[in-house]
Amino acid sequence: xxxxxxxxxxxxxxxxxxxxxxxxxxxxxxxxxxxxxxxxxxxxxxxxxxxxxxxxxxxxxxxxxxxxxxxxxxxxxxxxxxxxxxxxxxxxxxxxxxxxxxxxxxxxxxxxxxxxxxxxxxxxxxxxxxxxxxxxxxxxxxxxxxxxxxxxxxxxxxxxxxxxxxxxxxxxxxxxxxxxxxxxxxxxxxxxxxxxxxxxxxxxxxxxxxxxxxxxxxxxxxxxxxxxxxxxxxxxxxxxxxxxxxxxxxxxxxxxxxxxxxxxxxxxxxxxxxxxxxxxxxxxxxxxxxxxxxxxxxxxxxxxxxxxxxxxxxxxxxxxxxxxxxxxxxxxxxxxxxxxxxxxxxxxxxxxxxxxxxxxxxxxxxxxxxxxxxxxxxxxxxxxxxxxxxxxxxxxxxxxxxxxxxxxxxxxxxxxxxxxxxxxxxxxxxxxxxxxxxxxxxxxxxxxxxxxxxxxxxxxxxxxxxxxxxxxxxxxxxxxxxxxxxxxxxxxxxxxxxxxxxxxxxxxxxxxxxxxxxxxxxxxxxxxxxxxxxxxxxxxxxxxxxxxxxxxxxxxxxxxxxxxxxxxxxxxxxxxxxxxxxxxxxxxxxxxxxxxxxxxxxxxxxxxxxxx
Numbered sequence: 168x169x170x171x172x173x174x175x176x177x178x179x180x181x182x183x184x185x186x187x188x189x190x191x192x193x194x195x196x197x198x199x200x201x202x203x204x205x206x207x208x209x210x211x212x213x214x215x216x217x218x219x220x221x222x223x224x225x226x227x228x229x230x231x232x233x234x235x236x237x238x239x240x241x242x243x244x245x246x247x248x249x250x251x252x253x254x255x256x257x258x259x260x261x262x263x264x265x266x267x268x269x270x271x272x273x274x275x276x277x278x279x280x281x282x283x284x285x286x287x288x289x290x291x292x293x294x295x296x297x298x299x300x301x302x303x304x305x306x307x308x309x310x311x312x313x314x315x316x317x318x319x320x321x322x323x324x325x326x327x328x329x330x331x332x333x334x335x336x337x338x339x340x341x342x343x344x345x346x347x348x349x350x351x352x353x354x355x356x357x358x359x360x361x362x363x364x365x366x367x368x369x370x371x372x373x374x375x376x377x378x379x380x381x382x383x384x385x386x387x388x389x390x391x392x393x394x395x396x397x398x399x400x401x402x403x404x405x406x407x408x409x410x411x412x413x414x415x416x417x418x419x420x421x422x423x424x425x426x427x428x429x430x431x432x433x434x435x436x437x438x439x440x441x442x443x444x445x446x447x448x449x450x451x452x453x454x455x456x457x458x459x460x461x462x463x464x465x466x467x468x469x470x471x472x473x474x475x476x477x478x479x480x481x482x483x484x485x486x487x488x489x490x491x492x493x494x495x496x497x498x499x500x501x502x503x504x505x506x507x508x509x510x511x512x513x514x515x516x517x518x519x520x521x522x523x524x525x526x527x528x529x530x531x532x533x534x535x536x537x538x539x540x541x542x543x544x545x546x547x548x549x550x551x552x553x554x555x556x557x558x559x560x561x562x563x564x565x566x567x568x569x570x571x572x573x574x575x576x577x578x579x580x581x582x583x584x585x586x587x588x589x590x591x592x593x594x595x596x597x598x599x600x601x602x603x604x605x606x607x608x609x610x611x612x613x614x615x616x617x618x619x620x621x622x623x624x625x626x627x628x629x630x631x632x633x634x635x636x637x638x639x640x641x642x643x644x645x646x647x648x649x650x651x652x653x654x655x656x657x658x659x660x661x662x663x664x665x666x667x668x669x670x671x672x673x674x675x676x677x678x679x680x681x682x683x684x685x686x687x688x689x690x691x692x693x694x695x696x697x698x699x700x701x702x703x704x705x706x707x708x709x710x711x712x713x714x715x716x717x718x719x720x721x722x723x724x725x726x727x728x729x730x731x732x733x734x735x736x737x738x739x740x741x742x743x744x745x746x747x748x749x750x751x752x753x754x755x756x757x758x759x760x761x762x763x764x765x766x767x768x769x770x771x772x773x774x775x776x777x778x779x
Contacts, residue, residue: 169316172196176320186328190221190321197317198224201310205278205299208321211238211249211292220294225276232272243269244283245295252292254284259303279303284314288322293329296321341410343389344396352409352417356467365423368470369432369458370478371399373414374486379450381606387446394445395452398438402431416454423460432456432489457481459492479503506559510543514568518544521576522744523594525753525760526715526737529729532764534754536593538629538737539577540744541569553597563601570602574615580747582619589754595627595658600634603642609649623654627679631660636671644675651678658715662703672710680707684718684738690727701731708732722766 172193179189194206207222216237219230236242238249243265248255257263258280260273266281273281280300286293296318298306306314339351347355359366373395380388392414399408399416404426407419418435420426439454457478459470473492481490513519523537541553553560560566573596581594602608613623628650634643647657658679659672682703689696700716707714716728719738728736741760745753757764 168200169313173316173320176324180320180324180327183331186324187220189324191223193317193320194221195223197313200313201307203301204310205301207245207297207299208286208294209233209245209249209297210294210325215249217245217249217295225299229272229276233269241265244281245297248283248285248295249292252285252287254282256282256305258305273299277301280305282306282314284318286318286321286325288326293322293325341396344393344410346396346400346408346410346416347406348409349411352411352419355407355409356419356471359419359421360461360467360470363421363461365461367420367423367428367458367460368474369418369420369428369435369456369489370411370474371416371418371435371454371456372478372482373416374453374455375450376414377604379445379448383446383448383450387448387450390445391443391450391452394443395439395454398441399435402434402438428458428460429489429491432458436487436489453487455481455486456489457492458489475504503558503561506556507562507565510556510559510565510569513543514565514572516546518546519569519572519576520544520746521573521580522550522746523580523750524737524744525742525750526595526735527741527760527763529725529733529736529763530767532759532761532767534591534760535735536591536595536627537750538595538627539573539597541573541597542744560599563599563604566599566601567605570596570598571611573597574612576747578615578619578621580750581616581621581625583747584751584754585620587751589751591625591750591754593625593627593656595629597629597631597660598634600643603634603646608646609653609655612650612655613653624656627656627658629658629660629681630677632662635659635675635677647675647677651676661717672712676710677712679713679715681715681717682733687716687718687724687728687736687738690724697727697731700728700733704731704733725763725766 175196176189176193179192190208194208197206198204205222205224207225208220209217210220212218214237216235217233219234222230233243233245236246238246240247240250241264242250244255244257247265255265257265260266260270260279260281266273278299278301280303281297282300282305283295283297285295296314298310298314339347339354341348356368373391376388376391379391392410396408396410396416399418403418404421407421409417409419411417418431420428420431436454436456439452441452443450443452455478457474457476457480459473459477461470473496476496477490477492480496481488484490510519520542521539522542523539525534526536526538527533528535543551543553543556545551560569577594577596581591584591596612598608612626612628616623616626628647630643630647635647650657656678658681659677660681661683662680680703682700686696686700686703690700691697704714714733714735716724716733716736717738719725719728719736719740721740724738725736725740741763742753
């Protein structure tokens with residue numbers, strides 16, 4: 168009978184039945200083997216306290232009373248057995264010293280004696296297995312055999328349960344910080360939303376992790392993450408601080424009646440801002456927080472999205488502070504999110520492509536090169552210009568991925584034209600702030616073109632004034648210098664729409680400025696459009712900078728620019744952006760823009776006729 172019980176218990180352990188159910192079954196079966204026995208199994212927790220696991224014949228009042236008792240010499244039979252790691256037999260509870268503080272619990276329910284055996288594995292006490300007797304006596308030989316088998320089975324079951332619990336803990340724990348990870352966060356937020364009516368979520372982003380990594384190395388960055396995580400753990404509700412990944416953290420506030428999110432946020436910000444020793448460097452951490460309350464909307468997905476909206480808005484408007492979601496805040500941000508998701512899907516579906524608009528030498532009609540322009544191909548085949556998904560490009564990850572895809576497309580097309588003997592001089596690629604702050608931009612561009620057999624001199628890096636004039640750091644300026652050293656031409660795009668560009672050109676020189684189309688449109692106005700454009704051209708000429716006029720849509724604009732001695736231009740008057748095959752046809756037909764060449768010849772002929 169004992170052998171059959173052993174096999175059943177081992178099968179339950181092997182098939183993953185819960186520890187409590189397995190041990191409860193064991194106790195019930197053992198109680199049927201011998202008369203006058205009440206079986207009990209207690210676990211020993213990390214604080215060295217006894218915790219009730221199984222005791223099917225013991226009343227709830229008794230198991231509740233002994234649950235949580237600290238072990239020690241003289242703490243009943245089980246407390247003493249667990250403390251010393253040796254069996255303890257008390258044949259008379261009423262008379263024994265070990266039981267004097269507890270006999271008022273045992274005697275009224277008919278328990279007269281207790282024999283407790285520690286459950287030991289790998290030299291560690293895991294708990295106790297006890298027989299209570301309803302008469303004053305000790306164990307029989309048969310009972311000793313039963314207990315020996317049961318203690319062994321309990322040790323196997325408890326060890327397996329602890330291993331599984333440790334695996335679950337590791338799977339749910341961030342390795343760097345020891346905080347619960349994203350997987351555990353998803354479980355807890357679902358549990359809280361089902362259990363609590365009023366709860367809140369805060370999302371936290373570290374503001375300076377990249378700077379620490381770039382300046383002091385990733386070891387210092389890891390120290391920063393660990394320190395911030397520990398501070399959050401100390402201030403957040405117990406078990407409710409999580410690391411979602413990278414520099415992203417979350418805190419769940421399960422009860423708004425006891426914790427005000429705004430007050431907790433201020434405490435967190437204050438703690439996080441305390442100086443930190445990171446790899447021997449003194450760092451002043453900073454974080455931005457966004458939060459949302461469940462309220463009527465208890466869906467964890469919606470609360471998470473609202474907190475995301477708040478954090479996104481806080482990072483743009485109130486960096487280093489806490490912002491709580493309000494109705495309406497998500498409208499504009501949701502539009503950007505949709506745009507990001509749309510572009511992200513297009514990247515996955517390989518629907519991001521490069522189109523090319525020629526840059527024309529105005530004096531000859533020669534095609535000098537091309538500006539590459541991003542186009543998204545919709546599932547129905549429609550082409551969408553980058554201007555229609557510019558909101559998505561404000562997301563650094565999307566902007567970087569789009570640039571990488573554009574580099575692939577440009578180099579593939581350009582190497583194809585080169586193999587076919589078609590001359591195109593240079594191709595421009597538009598770069599974002601995210602491309603610069605990612606690091607190693609020059610090397611990535613040069614390597615991409617090298618894989619296509621192209622020289623760096625065939626590249627024009629186009630940078631808008633908003634990127635070019637980035638304050639507070641020298642990342643952009645240093646990268647522009649590195650590009651020019653590598654032979655890449657740098658063009659300042661949308662010139663004239665920003666501030667202080669002229670003075671900035673003295674410290675961060677470029678090779679080309681592209682006059683914004685708003686000036687080209689106003690060339691013929693009675694106002695100062697033409698005067699400003701002439702002034703810009705003269706300044707650029709004095710600095711040795713080439714000028715390209717953007718947005719030429721009419722003949723009169725092209726003629727006016729030529730009369731001002733503008734060297735180059737681009738726009739719909741010459742050509743709309745076209746795909747790589749159309750570029751091939753354009754280059755095969757002629758090196759010159761045919762329509763403009765004809766106009767120039769006609770213009771020159773008329774000029775010759777007038778002058779004789």
